[in-house]
Amino acid sequence: MKILFVYPTKLNASGEPIKYRKAFLPPLALAILDSLTPDKHDVRIIDDIVENIDFSVHYDLVAITAMTMQVERAYQIADVFRERGVKVIMGGMHPTVLPQEAKQHADSVVIGEADNIWEQILDDCENNTLKDFYQDASFPDLQKPVIPKWDNANLRVYPKRIGAKLPMMPIFTTRGCPLGCTFCSVTKFFGKSTRVKPVSHVIQEIESTGATEYLFVDDNITCNPDYSRELFGALAGRNLNWMSQISTTVMRNPDLIDLAAKAGCTGVLVGVESLSQSSLKSVNKGFNKVEQYEEMIGRMHKNGINPCLSFIFGFDEDTPDQFRHTIEFCRKNKIGYATFWILTPLPGTDLFTEMESEGRIEYDNWSMFDLTNVVFEPKNFSKEQLYETYWKSYKELYTTKNIIGTVWHDIRIAKNPIREFLNSVFVQTYFRRKVYSHDHPLIGGVGIIR
Numbered sequence: 001m002k003i004l005f006v007y008p009t010k011l012n013a014s015g016e017p018i019k020y021r022k023a024f025l026p027p028l029a030l031a032i033l034d035s036l037t038p039d040k041h042d043v044r045i046i047d048d049i050v051e052n053i054d055f056s057v058h059y060d061l062v063a064i065t066a067m068t069m070q071v072e073r074a075y076q077i078a079d080v081f082r083e084r085g086v087k088v089i090m091g092g093m094h095p096t097v098l099p100q101e102a103k104q105h106a107d108s109v110v111i112g113e114a115d116n117i118w119e120q121i122l123d124d125c126e127n128n129t130l131k132d133f134y135q136d137a138s139f140p141d142l143q144k145p146v147i148p149k150w151d152n153a154n155l156r157v158y159p160k161r162i163g164a165k166l167p168m169m170p171i172f173t174t175r176g177c178p179l180g181c182t183f184c185s186v187t188k189f190f191g192k193s194t195r196v197k198p199v200s201h202v203i204q205e206i207e208s209t210g211a212t213e214y215l216f217v218d219d220n221i222t223c224n225p226d227y228s229r230e231l232f233g234a235l236a237g238r239n240l241n242w243m244s245q246i247s248t249t250v251m252r253n254p255d256l257i258d259l260a261a262k263a264g265c266t267g268v269l270v271g272v273e274s275l276s277q278s279s280l281k282s283v284n285k286g287f288n289k290v291e292q293y294e295e296m297i298g299r300m301h302k303n304g305i306n307p308c309l310s311f312i313f314g315f316d317e318d319t320p321d322q323f324r325h326t327i328e329f330c331r332k333n334k335i336g337y338a339t340f341w342i343l344t345p346l347p348g349t350d351l352f353t354e355m356e357s358e359g360r361i362e363y364d365n366w367s368m369f370d371l372t373n374v375v376f377e378p379k380n381f382s383k384e385q386l387y388e389t390y391w392k393s394y395k396e397l398y399t400t401k402n403i404i405g406t407v408w409h410d411i412r413i414a415k416n417p418i419r420e421f422l423n424s425v426f427v428q429t430y431f432r433r434k435v436y437s438h439d440h441p442l443i444g445g446v447g448i449i450r
Contacts, residue, residue, distance in 0.1 A: 001042070001060035001125065001126060002041075002059050003041050003059065003062075004046065004053075004057075004062045005027075005034065005065075006048055006053065006062060006065075006074075007027035007030060007045070007049070007065060008064060008066055008070045008074045009049040009073055010443075011076075017073055018049075019050065019448070019449040020050055020446060022157060022158060022446040022447055023047050023049040023444075023445040024158070024159075024444075024446075025169075025170045026150065027045065027047060028170040028217060029065050032146060033063065033118055034149040036119060036146065037118070038122070041122065043152045045153040045154075046154075047154070049444060053077060055081065059081070059086050060087065061087050061122075062077070062081045062087070062088045063090075063091070064088065064089070064106075065091050066091075066093070066094050067093045067094055068093065068366050068369045069367055069370040069371075069443075070092075070094075072365050072366050074090065079105055082107070088105070088106045088107050089106060089107065089121065089130075090106040090108075090109050091109065091110035091111075093185055093348070094366070095109050096112055096188070096189055097188060098347055098348075107130055108121070108134065110135070111134065111135040112135055112136060112139075113136060113140050113189075113190070114136070115136075115140035116136045116138070116141075117136050121134055139175075139190075140175075142195050143198060147204065147205050147208045148205070150209070159446060161213070165211075166209070166212075168214060168243075169215070171205060171209075171217070172197065172218055173197050173221065174194050174196050174197065174219075174223060175190045177223065178193055179220075179247070179285070181285045182283045182284050182351045182354070183344070183346070183351045185349050186219050188348045188349070194223050199231050203234055206238070214240065214242040215242065215243050215244065216244035216245075217244075218244060218245060220245060221268075222253070222260075225253045228256050228260075231263075232259040232260055233259070233263070235264055236262050239264070240264040242263075242264050242265055243265065243267040244265065245268065245271070246268040246269070247271060247287075248270060248288045248296060249287055250296065257296075257299050257305065260303075260305065261303035261305050266306065267305060267306040267307070268300070268305060268308065269308045270296070270307050270310060272310065273288065273310065273311060274315060275290055275329055276315070276318065278317045279316075282316060282317055283351065284350075293333075297333045297335065298333075306337055307335065307337070308337035308338060308339060309335055310339045310341065311339070311340050312340075312341045313340065313393075314342050314378050320385070323389055323392075323393040326393070334409045336402075336405075336406025336410060336424070337431070339441065340390060340397070341440075342371055342372055342373065342390055343376070344370075344375060345375070347369075360376045361375060371440070371443075372390075372443070374386050395435055403428040407424045407425055410424040430446065
């Protein structure tokens, strides 16, 4: 069969796809499915964020993965192909939590992870016996080695450092999360326990890919301390640069910060979410201890790791002062990289269930659920006040004065000051440009095409 894998972009307010000149990362989930696809099939991967889909090309099967903010565009793509008689399969976060909705735009919907059942789905498609829904009875066994296949993806559409052969490549070591924050859908998709990939398989994947920069897409790369120590020990000495996501729970085992730095870690996204302990408790994230934030940041800086703190605004316990406190905290602790989000009740989360029962969710389409729009009725803000103060505060974080201070600080803690200077100037300028145009730095890509 001739198969097309699609990673969709999101739609703008006019219902048109938003396009960029460069995307951030190649789609790992699709590269994994490509690896699980028998060689007899002809596969192509398209990143709709930067590439155009030629709907006139004949495909036997189109497979689309989508998060909530992407799903309206996914439905557009699916509808066009189905009108042309092409079979369409949809999967990913949103189709998993709302499979009946997704089925209106697809011949078949995959609920949850597809690793174990993908080959059976392909066989059913070939035999014209596709089921309406597929769901694995168990989670995939990560002990089985699966090396993502990148041959059928256009890696030229992703930014890379000067002299590098490949862009920063995505990789995972764990799936699942036992923490269960009410605003997060990870446990609904990947489960409430943490599954680990053997460290030897991680190293095999790195050697097979051949890149020198990686983003570990784990939701918390230090969730299993013993595994993390083994992983960091295996990564050390390989001359790799990598980033990942981490939880504040790392302070239960702070030596992991030191080991991560020795293993090549240069930056981490930390879900601190709020400086209000009551706000954290309200969303089942009371394990974040605000009084430990400064110690954690200091340890990361001491090891040359740049923490990018992730904050969410709009909790029921939040007041307008929360924005000012957050800016002051970032400046005091020399946080040059921070991402701000608006609380969003994503479908499938406990927060969505709670707010829907209260009649507080208000939206026109799923494209608005990108964590930068207000799609619910806040308690201590008007919708307009929350939205406007959010973007105003975000801009305040990336003033010219703050950027200069950040670049200087980054140089002082860096292992390679010249490289860090060039990187810091580029990233800070990029963040500023995106924020000032109300385009979130971690959504979409680089260089929006108007």
